[in-house]
Amino acid sequence: MVKKIILATPRGFCAGVDRAIAIVEKALNKYGAPIYVRHEVVHNRYVVDDLKARGAIFIEEIKDVPANSILIYSAHGVPLAVRKEAKHKNLKMIFDATCPLVSKVHVEIKNLHRDGYTIVMIGHKGHPEVEGTMGQVTGDIFLIERLEDVANLPISKDINKIAVVTQTTLSVDETKSIIQELKLTFQNLKLPKNEDICYATQNRQDAVKALTKKCEMLLVIGSKNSSNSNRLKELAENLGIKAYLIDYANEICQEWIDGVEVVGVTAGASAPEILVTGVIERLGQYGFNTIENLTSVEEKMIFALPSELRE
Ligand code: SF4
Structure with missing residues (x-):
């Protein structure tokens, strides 16, 4: 046989991971260690261990970044509150390694919120991308993970302005069926202009x-x-x-x-x-x-x- x-x-x-890792590597080369990175720059043990060995320090909380340091946001994106906190610290430089395709969803969600939409996000609770995306707005945003969650949304079925966005890395097929269920439940549902996945x-x-x-x-x-x-x-x-x-x-x-x-x-x-x-x-x-x-x-x-x- x-x-x-x-x-x-x-x-x-992918292009977003390539860019995020290159940002940390080039920052290390240009400015020297240590370089602080909020959250694992991408979710891979080998990559994170390699960058640690070269002088990257991964932290979760902005309070753990010493003044006058260089800080990089991970590819998953950050809530607005994190940007605000970092801005008020005396940091030398901040680089944003958020994937441009995640940033696109951030812009989308901010526009929807500005226009008075209630937003449903399909994603995984606790994932940093979801926290970053939901953290672009305050109030009127609900997270669902599964098809069954649609029925439990505390939103009136007759609502006029309701929109859905998704995490970028979901199952394409499962997300389609959740969106289908949302469409059946909320007749005024607004879909993303382009796919978020x-x-x-x-x-x-x-x-x-x-x-x-x-x-x-x-x-x-x-x-x-x-x-x-x-x-x-x-x-x-x-x-x-x-x-x-x-x-x-x-x-x-x-x-x-x-x-x-x-x-x-x-x-x-x-x-x-x-x-x-x-x-x-x-x-x-x-x-x-x-x-x-x-x-x-x-x-x-x-x-x-x-x-x-x-x-
Ligand atoms: S959003 Fe897609 S392209 Fe961007 S980092 Fe994530 S997997 Fe890669």
Whole structure:
């Protein structure tokens, strides 16, 4: 039996993650350590440990940033209150590594609030992106996570001005069904002008859908707190194949691959390609020596760096 690996393309870093990591790296190179970063700049253990080793200090509270330091906001975005608090500290510089696609949702939500809309956000409670997005406005904003939550919203069904926004890294299919339920409940529901779920989330999920038709088991490389990586694992499971979320190749268990001939491999938007290489090497030790690529779409998106950090 020929044991085969099929790699999903696209996988791994998206344009927002590329930009966020580059901001921290370039700030370290230009200004030297330490550089303070509010929250993990992206949700990946390898990336965070690597940046820590190079002098980045990750904090959750602005009060933990000493005066005269350089501060960077993570790719997930921050509530307005955090920006305000940081502005009142005597900091040398602040760089914003919020993904431009998250910032787009921030603008959308502020405009809706200004125009008197009650806003429903679909997202995961406690995720920093959700906290950042909801923190752009005060009052008249409600978070829902599941289809069942729609019925429990404390909002009149006849409301005139109601709009929905979503976290950028959700399950495309699940979000569609929640929005459908919202439309049935609130006839005046205003939908986002463009999808809030980002291109990278959509593309990685499409790639996994195609891959699950060709493999018996899927390895998703990504950290446990990575929203988009978790969605890739769930998607494969919903399509009926076993899937495992791993940070590193040494987490692969013999029993996962016993009797398996074709393993699919993908990586969440915050997982670097070096981890994929490690997984390929490890699977090679188990006899998976044939490697194929399954490309569903080519990605060309690039986001510009802040002017101070451009070369
Ligand atoms: S997953 Fe999407 S929203 Fe998140 S950083 Fe990447 S491009 Fe931006």
